[in-house]
Amino acid sequence: MTTATTSTTQPGRRSGREPLLAVEDLRVTFGSRTSRTVTAVDGVSFDVAPGETVGLVGESGCGKSVTSLAVMGLLPARGAQVAGSVRFDGEELLTLSPQRMAEKRGAEMAMIFQDPLSSLNPVVPIGVQVTEVLERHRGMKGGAARKRATYLLERVGIPDPTRRLSDYAHQLSGGMRQRALIAMALACEPRLLIADEPTTALDVTIQAQILALLNELVSESGTALVMITHDLGVVAGLCSTVNVLYAGRVVERADRHPLFATPRHPYTGGLLASIPRLDEERGRRLVPVPGSVADNIPWEEGCAFAPRCPNAGDRCEAETPALVPDRGVRDPRLLRCHYPLAGDRTEEDA
Amino acid sequence: MLRFIVRRMLQMLLALFALSVLLFAWLRSLPGGAVSALLGERGSPEAAAELRAQLGLDQPLPVQYWSFLERAAQGDFGISNGVYIGQPAMDVFLSRLPATVELSFFAIVIALTVAIPLGYIAARRRGSLLDTSSVISSLIGVAVPIFFLAYVLKYLFAVRWGILPPSGRQTAGIDATHITNFYVLDGILTREWDAAWDAFQHLILPAFALASIPFAVIFRITRASVLEVLEEDYVRTAAAKGLRAHTIRWRHVMRNALIPVVTMIGLQIGALLAGAVLTEKVFAFQGIGQALAIGFERRDYPVLQVLIMMAALIYIVVNLLVDIAYAIIDPRVRTR
Numbered sequence: 001m002t003t004a005t006t007s008t009t010q011p012g013r014r015s016g017r018e019p020l021l022a023v024e025d026l027r028v029t030f031g032s033r034t035s036r037t038v039t040a041v042d043g044v045s046f047d048v049a050p051g052e053t054v055g056l057v058g059e060s061g062c063g064k065s066v067t068s069l070a071v072m073g074l075l076p077a078r079g080a081q082v083a084g085s086v087r088f089d090g091e092e093l094l095t096l097s098p099q100r101m102a103e104k105r106g107a108e109m110a111m112i113f114q115d116p117l118s119s120l121n122p123v124v125p126i127g128v129q130v131t132e133v134l135e136r137h138r139g140m141k142g143g144a145a146r147k148r149a150t151y152l153l154e155r156v157g158i159p160d161p162t163r164r165l166s167d168y169a170h171q172l173s174g175g176m177r178q179r180a181l182i183a184m185a186l187a188c189e190p191r192l193l194i195a196d197e198p199t200t201a202l203d204v205t206i207q208a209q210i211l212a213l214l215n216e217l218v219s220e221s222g223t224a225l226v227m228i229t230h231d232l233g234v235v236a237g238l239c240s241t242v243n244v245l246y247a248g249r250v251v252e253r254a255d256r257h258p259l260f261a262t263p264r265h266p267y268t269g270g271l272l273a274s275i276p277r278l279d280e281e282r283g284r285r286l287v288p289v290p291g292s293v294a295d296n297i298p299w300e301e302g303c304a305f306a307p308r309c310p311n312a313g314d315r316c317e318a319e320t321p322a323l324v325p326d327r328g329v330r331d332p333r334l335l336r337c338h339y340p341l342a343g344d345r346t347e348e349d350a
Numbered sequence: 351m352l353r354f355i356v357r358r359m360l361q362m363l364l365a366l367f368a369l370s371v372l373l374f375a376w377l378r379s380l381p382g383g384a385v386s387a388l389l390g391e392r393g394s395p396e397a398a399a400e401l402r403a404q405l406g407l408d409q410p411l412p413v414q415y416w417s418f419l420e421r422a423a424q425g426d427f428g429i430s431n432g433v434y435i436g437q438p439a440m441d442v443f444l445s446r447l448p449a450t451v452e453l454s455f456f457a458i459v460i461a462l463t464v465a466i467p468l469g470y471i472a473a474r475r476r477g478s479l480l481d482t483s484s485v486i487s488s489l490i491g492v493a494v495p496i497f498f499l500a501y502v503l504k505y506l507f508a509v510r511w512g513i514l515p516p517s518g519r520q521t522a523g524i525d526a527t528h529i530t531n532f533y534v535l536d537g538i539l540t541r542e543w544d545a546a547w548d549a550f551q552h553l554i555l556p557a558f559a560l561a562s563i564p565f566a567v568i569f570r571i572t573r574a575s576v577l578e579v580l581e582e583d584y585v586r587t588a589a590a591k592g593l594r595a596h597t598i599r600w601r602h603v604m605r606n607a608l609i610p611v612v613t614m615i616g617l618q619i620g621a622l623l624a625g626a627v628l629t630e631k632v633f634a635f636q637g638i639g640q641a642l643a644i645g646f647e648r649r650d651y652p653v654l655q656v657l658i659m660m661a662a663l664i665y666i667v668v669n670l671l672v673d674i675a676y677a678i679i680d681p682r683v684r685t686r
């Protein structure tokens with residue numbers, strides 16, 4: 001149990017703002033009687049306030065997508081065990097009936113996914129895929145629903161929206177498809193939007209457009225946004241608070257600027273070193289994080305990142321680090337590491 | 351869309367032409383032949399020669415084929431010399447068609463109404479007792495020869511328990527008026543409910559026997575297709591929108607899952623025509639399958655030709671319709 005995450009000094013929880021989404025000690029395991037259980041999410045906690053954008057960052061397999069699916073109640077009932085607490089506007093979601101949960105999805109909380117082509121139904125016109133959300137949650141029908149759908153497509157920047165209503169997914173470009181999915185997600189003005197790698201499948205120029213669009217829509221409407229990505233470039237442009245996940249646990253949490261300025265966890269440092277930057281000398285080699293995520297979560301005996309960590313020392317193998325407030329930096333930060341990278345606060349500051 | 355249909359129809363004509371050549375050559379190469387079949391073992395050589403000349407069998411094969419093709423194009427396939435002796439072969443086909451259409455229709459309705467819902471439920475409850483037992487029974491459905499199943503059904507329901515009639519299309523001597531020669535439809539149209547019910551009872555056993563293979567095949571493809579679609583991202587999107595279960599089931603799962611099923615239904619029409627030969631034989635059901643069986647026994651070339659050509663034509667037309675239906679339900683095909 002990581003009680004430290006509820007500390008008042010943690011980043012992302014500003015005074016006077018109640019979180020819209022409060023995820024606490026979320027744990028997701030897959031498996032059945034016949035197969036070995038695999039822990040995908042291992043005690044993850046984070047908050048999102050209205051109008052705030054929070055990033056969940058990590059490489060494939062770190063549990064970020066499973067976290068988002070668990071929040072949305074979209075994990076298969078058979079095979080996935082979800083424990084912990086997910087409170088939305090004070091209401092516990094994990095114990096909600098599937099019917100009540102379905103009423104919330106699409107209305108109060110929405111999600112967009114990684115691959116816009118496969119996320120759209122290929123044999124149903126785009127227009128119907130927008131209006132069905134309005135029919136379901138707003139009781140809108142016929143002309144009214146179509147009118148609102150046209151408006152929504154226009155708002156996400158789809159040209160000639162009236163004609164596009166009768167188009168199918170394969171007739172749209174990649175960027176248009178993601179815009180259409182955003183229109184569907186925002187149809188009922190949800191208070192929470194979860195974007196799971198929304199730009200990964202898109203061209204770089206389109207990526208920037210989609211991120212700008214998300215940023216604009218979210219700040220206009222005050223929607224809370226959870227941005228799930230492996231791309232720290234996306235985080236840099238969008239998120240106020242960043243949670244770095246490794247092997248199903250949060251290893252570092254900080255506000256965006258201090259995190260980029262002084263990464264403390266060696267994993268965060270590795271992620272930052274592995275992305276190219278324009279403002280540095282040419283000829284520097286990119287440094288990849290060596291190895292890959294282990295398939296099962298090895299947090300039981302020591303730090304899961306230790307085998308890949310350049311800073312690993314004696315304690316790492318012997319003692320599992322806890323997520324605790326980091327006194328090595330000036331900003332409020334949570335860190336799960338015995339031997340962090342250099343901070344910006346000296347001994348005299350402390 | 352129009353170009354698509356025109357192209358498919360041209361392909362259809364080509365297929366029919368190729369089939370007519372094969373059919374003509376194949377029937378002529380069978381041992382025996384029409385003359386010995388008509389005259390029997392003891393026909394004199396003179397009589398045989400006369401009959402050969404009369405039937406045009408003394409002509410060279412290409413000439414025979416050309417005259418066959420010319421007449422076939424006008425619907426004239428010659429005179430039956432075995433099934434209904436003396437009647438035009440085309441009339442044999444036409445008079446027997448309604449029985450087989452009626453039988454096939456009931457069979458496919460049975461197969462579809464059971465196989466598609468069962469396939470969906472089995473996929474949703476993958477690994478359950480229902481799923482496993484359905485998969486096993488569909489395996490049996492494919493593996494058991496249709497004539498064996500037909501005899502078992504006939505023995506149990508008609509002979510042993512006497513619940514259903516063993517053979518024929520309608521009880522002999524029943525007061526029934528026939529307009530369309532679809533007996534159940536006739537009974538409904540003329541309000542002769544007894545006749546309709548009687549004809550329906552005669553259909554049950556052969557229809558179930560005939561439905562076994564289409565049922566098994568359609569069940570398996572529906573189940574596999576639903577399993578695949580359930581894993582698709584767009585089904586997760588639909589769930590993320592909070593849509594009602596029935597909207598997800600029909601609009602997002604079934605609309606996609608049924609696309610391969612539609613193709614399979616078209617292909618099963620062929621299996622149905624083949625199965626009808628055996629089924630109609632077992633149940634003495636007077637359709638084109640039975641006529642085909644009799645035609646073979648008596649070497650009735652004109653009737654065999656018309657029946658096989660027409661069966662092929664039906665198969666090709668049905669598959670053309672399936673392709674058009676496919677283009678309607680799958681917009682990706684339409685715009686290609």
